[in-house]
Amino acid sequence: MNETNNEPGLPARLAAQRLVASVLGKARALDEAFADEVTKGALRDAAAADKGFARAIAGTTLRHLGEIDLIFSRLIEKPLPKRAGPTQTILRTAIAEILFLGVAPHAAVDLAVEAAASDTDARHFKSLVNAALRRLTREADTLRNGIDAERASLPDWLWKSWVKSYGEEAARATIRSQWREAPLDITVKVEADRALWAERLGAKLMPTGSLRLEAGGRIEALPGFEEGAWWVQDLAAAIPARLLGDVKGRDVLDLCAAPGGKTLELASMGANVTALDRSPQRLDRLRRNLARTGLDAGIVVEDAARWQPGRTWDFILLDAPCTATGTARRHPDVLYLKTHADRDRLSALQTRILDHAARLLSVGGTLVYCTCSLERQEGPDQIERFLYRHANFARRPIEAAEVGGLAELVTPEGDLRTLPCHLAEEGGMDGFYAARLIRRT
Numbered sequence: 531m532n533e534t535n536n537e538p539g540l541p542a543r544l545a546a547q548r549l550v551a552s553v554l555g556k557a558r559a560l561d562e563a564f565a566d567e568v569t570k571g572a573l574r575d576a577a578a579a580d581k582g583f584a585r586a587i588a589g590t591t592l593r594h595l596g597e598i599d600l601i602f603s604r605l606i607e608k609p610l611p612k613r614a615g616p617t618q619t620i621l622r623t624a625i626a627e628i629l630f631l632g633v634a635p636h637a638a639v640d641l642a643v644e645a646a647a648s649d650t651d652a653r654h655f656k657s658l659v660n661a662a663l664r665r666l667t668r669e670a671d672t673l674r675n676g677i678d679a680e681r682a683s684l685p686d687w688l689w690k691s692w693v694k695s696y697g698e699e700a701a702r703a704t705i706r707s708q709w710r711e712a713p714l715d716i717t718v719k720v721e722a723d724r725a726l727w728a729e730r731l732g733a734k735l736m737p738t739g740s741l742r743l744e745a746g747g748r749i750e751a752l753p754g755f756e757e758g759a760w761w762v763q764d765l766a767a768a769i770p771a772r773l774l775g776d777v778k779g780r781d782v783l784d785l786c787a788a789p790g791g792k793t794l795e796l797a798s799m800g801a802n803v804t805a806l807d808r809s810p811q812r813l814d815r816l817r818r819n820l821a822r823t824g825l826d827a828g829i830v831v832e833d834a835a836r837w838q839p840g841r842t843w844d845f846i847l848l849d850a851p852c853t854a855t856g857t858a859r860r861h862p863d864v865l866y867l868k869t870h871a872d873r874d875r876l877s878a879l880q881t882r883i884l885d886h887a888a889r890l891l892s893v894g895g896t897l898v899y900c901t902c903s904l905e906r907q908e909g910p911d912q913i914e915r916f917l918y919r920h921a922n923f924a925r926r927p928i929e930a931a932e933v934g935g936l937a938e939l940v941t942p943e944g945d946l947r948t949l950p951c952h953l954a955e956e957g958g959m960d961g962f963y964a965a966r967l968i969r970r971t
């Protein structure tokens with residue numbers, strides 16, 4: 531793409547288009563592609579508002595991609611030729627701006643046409659872009675008519691999986707909650723200071739103990755960040771570590787620990803934490819998080835499915851690698867980056883790590899297994915199969931009182947099952963699953 535035009539607003543659009551193309555064309559994570567744009571790409575010297583706008587356009591395009599593509603196919607009846615460059619992406623992002631971001635239609639149309647004009651291949655489709663988007667601004671209701679936007683927002687395999695696991699109503703409510711930007715959730719280092727920080731930050735103290743703020747603005751500029759009084763962590767992600775109970779002064783093994791949200795929680799509860807992960811880069815982030823919050827943990831770079839430390843632990847937290855389909859409201863790209871083949875591969879890895887974790891747990895010890903996935907294979911099915919293989923383990927059911935009295939977060943078996951549509955009126959939460967197991971013999 532040739533970026534010769536410096537018209538205000540155009541760089542943000544061009545960046546948004548590159549972000550969408552990176553996710554859908556190169557299978558890159560949106561956060562990674564965005565980090566490249568702002569550290570070494572065209573957004574490096576852009577104003578914070580432009581960076582935020584580029585991210586918002588890309589995220590919104592992905593959140594509504596299914597509906598956008600159905601509208602696209604009504605607007606562009608003949609398939610675009612192969613050499614149309616970024617024309618499709620330009621249209622997708624402009625549709626997102628007009629329908630979902632409330633951008634003034636003339637600005638969105640003009641800048642989409644400018645974007646097409648700035649590319650050697652797309653410039654031949656300038657008039658088509660112009661005509662299609664002008665039609666959209668005139669006939670939006672007709673063009674959207676009959677589209678089941680909720681159903682369209684989810685790839686087939688996930689739709690089938692969620693409807694089967696939670697029923698169609700909850701699947702639809704989950705999809706609707708993914709359309710909204712997630713709030714900013716914070717875990718406070720010192721439990722007794724939660725109310726104080728809620729007041730200082732103008733945040734809401736949620737029933738589970740997390741603080742909740744509206745997203746937006748620089749996190750680093752908020753009071754308490756510099757001094758490490760808190761860290762960012764989704765409300766649901768903050769629950770599993772606490773299911774280990776009172777770990778003050780106890781040794782806790784945190785398997786698959788980086789970047790360390792749960793390590794920080796365990797350390798702040800007074801545990802002697804050993805944080806293990808196989809990724810040195812992600813462990814560097816964990817080290818930085820420990821340094822900022824003034825907390826301490828031993829760090830091990832190892833494969834959690836093979837590590838032979840020569841000892842056992844009374845407490846183990848295993849936050850296993852997973853498809854992360856429960857985090858789509860924060861990471862809308864996961865819906866398009868992950869496939870059912872990833873789910874099967876990751877589920878096999880989870881089984882191996884879980885079996886190894888069982889060997890590292892002392893008799894009488896507690897193991898909490900969790901994932902941020904909505905797929906049964908990575909949650910309850912995994913645990914059912916584990917309990918079948920390991921007759922010396924049993925569930926210790928989770929009580930509603932341990933999750934702020936929110937009984938809807940606990941399954942009849944006593945596992946944690948949060949859905950993005952839980953507490954929807956208050957901003958929802960990521961989808962997390964957790965089971966608490968004890969080793970009997």
Ligand SMILES: C[S@@+](CC[C@H](N)C(=O)[O-])C[C@H]1O[C@@H](n2cnc3c(N)ncnc32)[C@H](O)[C@@H]1O
Nearest residue numbers: 786787788789790791792808809833834849851
């Ligand atoms: C869900 S993330 C962990 C998030 C972390 N517990 C937190 O709260 O910030 C999963 C982690 O598993 C790590 N991982 C994947 N496979 C692993 C393996 N075989 N052994 C150890 N770590 C692994 C990844 O590097 C990744 O950091």
